[in-house]
Amino acid sequence: MAERGVAGGSRVTRADVARYAGVSTAVVSYVVNGGPRPVAAATHRRVREALEALNYRPNLSARALKMGSSATIGLIIADSLNPFFAEFTIAIARAAEARGHRLLIADSRSSRDTEGELVEDLLARQVDGLLFGTSTLGLDPMAGLRLYGVPSVLIDSAGPVPGRTTIGPAATEGAATLVRHLAQVHGRTRIALVLGAGGGFGDPDPRTWGWQTALAELGLPRGPIVSTRWSREGGYAAGLELLKRDPLPDAVFACSDLMAVGLLRALHEAGVSIPGDVAVVSFDGTAESEFSWPPLTVVRQPIQAMAQAAVDLVDTPEPTPAHHEFPMELIVRAPCGCPPIT
Amino acid sequence: MAERGVAGGSRVTRADVARYAGVSTAVVSYVVNGGPRPVAAATHRRVREALEALNYRPNLSARALKMGSSATIGLIIADSLNPFFAEFTIAIARAAEARGHRLLIADSRSSRDTEGELVEDLLARQVDGLLFGTSTLGLDPMAGLRLYGVPSVLIDSAGPVPGRTTIGPAATEGAATLVRHLAQVHGRTRIALVLGAGGGFGDPDPRTWGWQTALAELGLPRGPIVSTRWSREGGYAAGLELLKRDPLPDAVFACSDLMAVGLLRALHEAGVSIPGDVAVVSFDGTAESEFSWPPLTVVRQPIQAMAQAAVDLVDTPEPTPAHHEFPMELIVRAPCGCPPIT
DNA sequence: CTGTTAGCGCTTTCAC
């Protein structure tokens, strides 16, 4: 009896359990799922024993077929090596698990698949919801219609998108906070901006907007702007670019931790003192920013809260189109002994 | 006609396509799957048109139920925030996609689920294979039996495990290479070791072994050993610990990039010159190690090759129990102008 | 409270 399902390919099915317990398959279902009909205590116990004895495991493919749902949420992301997205992904996976879902992750760079193909694949797998970390298709106003009624949420949105449910950090304010910190606490006056080209995050990028409005408020001129790739290498290249300026900016706001880290390397190699000659701050606040040298002062994205919201929203049958904005937190890191003031 | 499946919950099924094309469902199947029976050219065309017109998408849950396979590989990983595992995961996802599989990722830290529960869940989802990045269950000699015939591979193994198919870097040799580099190229004589406690990677850890055998070969004494957590924070703590030693070691071998990065921070804060006073090298070779300051000389894990092998092996019906070892590559990074010699 | 049963959408054997 216990022979079946111990090793060979043939798994134990609900019918085996029913036979073993001397009940019908329906009752097994009621016990396994805790419903929808009540089961007598004695029967219940017998079924549990059978489940145990046979080491029964439900076949989720069959369940998904029957229910039209797979207890799975799809996440489409542009670059899962970016620590921000990596951390975000983990947080989402945790939140999803807490609701009994598993995450199916599709990295749109990992193949020549268009994002559209990834969506098709995920939908074919009966995902119950779709989270878009990228914007191409997410921003397509028609996209909602093509999802066959599966709820979807854009999880890294710079602002509202007509007809879509979106989540994003208060990026403009976050950027402005950093610029004010540089000016008011550290007295910097030539504040440069390093941002990624072909922004993944709105056009014009809200971080640019925050930078320039804060400068305007402060009565400071706009420092140089360098547009580069959204990567450590891009940040490094931007650093080389900035080093050509005379005078050097006395501070740089990098629009992502990754670029800031690359920038630091370029400045170090040139023998520039940080933050003595040039202060560097960045946007994201991943673990990597804390362990760079010097540690970066950042505005941190509220990853936990955004992840929770993403899962809550996508778990809603018909999420209301609306933008959900999350405030960012200034994290001052002061290895140089500069005053840890906000 | 085209109304169905445009938005509402009801998807287009094979029956709809068959009706539209005026054929049987079997023929639709033959066309969609390119077999197993031939289809007349004209019919073929008619079916393709129907597929197109109705925007048909196969239901992979149904397919998985019928076939007992889901075109999915499960990956169980201990810490997907570790850049090494993050990079490895991406590489595996790519290799899997190239073979028509998608990756289902389960982070064993992401909840109190035991690794065993994750396995059960993945198996219930009909995964075609299981990749273990962690070792607890993977090393269990009984584990193979509990997987119901699903192929499994340990992807981060320090060495052979009886009865299991395993993959891993040539860690002992990699560690020894780094130590030799420190001694022979840079003339270091007091080489410390920083390793993670409760190693994820064999006990005793092969890196320890490589470190001490290389020192023995070189006729050098063993420097201090600090055991810490496998994290940036752990590396930082180890750094503080090492700073208490007098004399300071003149080099440190950190068993992971992550710990090395933490260590660097501690040394920087103490005003130690790197690599002037203390050289730091590490094991992994992730992107983060390249952009630390100073950039780390490392031995790099051959992630691409290991990922490819992992997918190839797990895609084999009954993988032969054997260990597959991959040589590591020394990457010398010399920001200080020290000779870039191997 | 429990059993019977009709499918979910797909693949494939077996007839034609």
Add this chain to the structure above:
DNA sequence: GTGAAAGCGCTAACAG
């Protein structure tokens, strides 16, 4: 070359 039909394992009416 094509169609009819039998399930894969599960859920949830519905009938007892």
